[in-house]
Amino acid sequence: MSHLHDVLQLRVRYSETDQMGTFYNSRALEWFECGRTELMRRRLGMSYAALEQKNIFLPLVEAHLEFQGGARYDDLLDIATTVEVSGRAKLRFGVQITQNANGKPVVHGYTVHAFADATGKPIRPPTWFLELMQKAAGPAAT
Amino acid sequence: MSHLHDVLQLRVRYSETDQMGTFYNSRALEWFECGRTELMRRRLGMSYAALEQKNIFLPLVEAHLEFQGGARYDDLLDIATTVEVSGRAKLRFGVQITQNANGKPVVHGYTVHAFADATGKPIRPPTWFLELMQKAAGPAAT
């Protein structure tokens, strides 16, 4: 099994904090999206925006999050994202967010995505897309 | 000049607070939207969702906000919204947000909206829409 992997750095915005002084929980799902977006642009060679222009959408069908530690305004975070390259009808992105300064874990989780057209109707993953992923991942270890 | 006026109550969500302990500033624009939405449903007799289904959109072109006082998680707020009924090409919604408990001012501001079709192209406000507004506002004072 091959994988695509990428690490994105971003800073916690003031708008993402809450009165407890750390980030509000739902922001993690938005950071997961930033991780997926950059992984596709950098590793797959095709942005998610370009994919949607080809009438292929990846709606979220499942998400799981474990909150491991805090992150404050202006903290620099590493969003490490991995997607498994398989022929399955769904894509699964695994994510580990850590503090860039000291590697302390912040959020661990994953998202599962279906393939759909612009109307939301499920579709089979296009062969060219699976081949693009396979090519980007390189030869699997034997 | 006639007006449509409505007051919506809503509570500050935890997700809307920030580490300063009050609401994050951009939430006010989201509350302004809630105020417009309910004013149209309750006073105009036509929801904004229904308006968009008729291919009429009201994109925001200008907004102004004055932050007058804090509001904490779970505070009950009154969103008082007024729209001026005129034949102009733009709609202007005035908003005053206050604390429901004691009337203390929280945010004062306004938003200005153009009329556009689904592609974002500016259109003239439909006559039937202006008549609907005029009818809802009732006879103007003389």
Place this chain on the structure above:
Amino acid sequence: MSHLHDVLQLRVRYSETDQMGTFYNSRALEWFECGRTELMRRRLGMSYAALEQKNIFLPLVEAHLEFQGGARYDDLLDIATTVEVSGRAKLRFGVQITQNANGKPVVHGYTVHAFADATGKPIRPPTWFLELMQKAAGPAAT
């Protein structure tokens, strides 16, 4: 085992939609929060805001979401929230979001919360809080 249960109605805000035309995924976690907030106020007789004023915080430690169907701007949703009354060190809120108009499922999930003080340090759930929950839930079925 006893439970506290509550259903909150809310409408999808325009700010909660995304370009796919349905709600953006992270909003579901914000709606989960609204459901917890109202369940505590209505069923427990003590708001979460009052709990924090007693220096008891319920930080999120785990969340799971299954996206079952779309919801568009202005759709009226039922947020059904259930919390299990037990003596455990964590609280688990189960949530089912459905379309109010036709009962169609939108999101299913849960959140798990630790007990902490204002500094984020884990604490044991106070006895008075557990008794308050038990009293609110009423006698368990035998």
Place this chain on the structure above:
Amino acid sequence: MSHLHDVLQLRVRYSETDQMGTFYNSRALEWFECGRTELMRRRLGMSYAALEQKNIFLPLVEAHLEFQGGARYDDLLDIATTVEVSGRAKLRFGVQITQNANGKPVVHGYTVHAFADATGKPIRPPTWFLELMQKAAGPAAT
């Protein structure tokens, strides 16, 4: 009069779009915040996070926004921020957001900030802060 000026690049997140297909209006205020944050870190040599740790807060008291053009998911934006260096009791940040690809204007506006302590009480701007700004801005043109 001297100025501090900085340009930050950021991409529109999917979570920042709405069903009209462009960014939701309140996101602009969050981008304004990102611009201020980076201007202070890069040009002033003191982050806003560090300023808050010295018990100096800059709550927003007024904001104005003009929406000039759309921006879609993944568009790269330039957030150009300028702050006027004066001895006044308030700070005014002017912002012009443009499309990085072609310079098309997206949002124009400003925010005005008071000086306050951690409790929200207004304070006079500290002399050392004003000197820091003046030094960062360099000698004013004569």
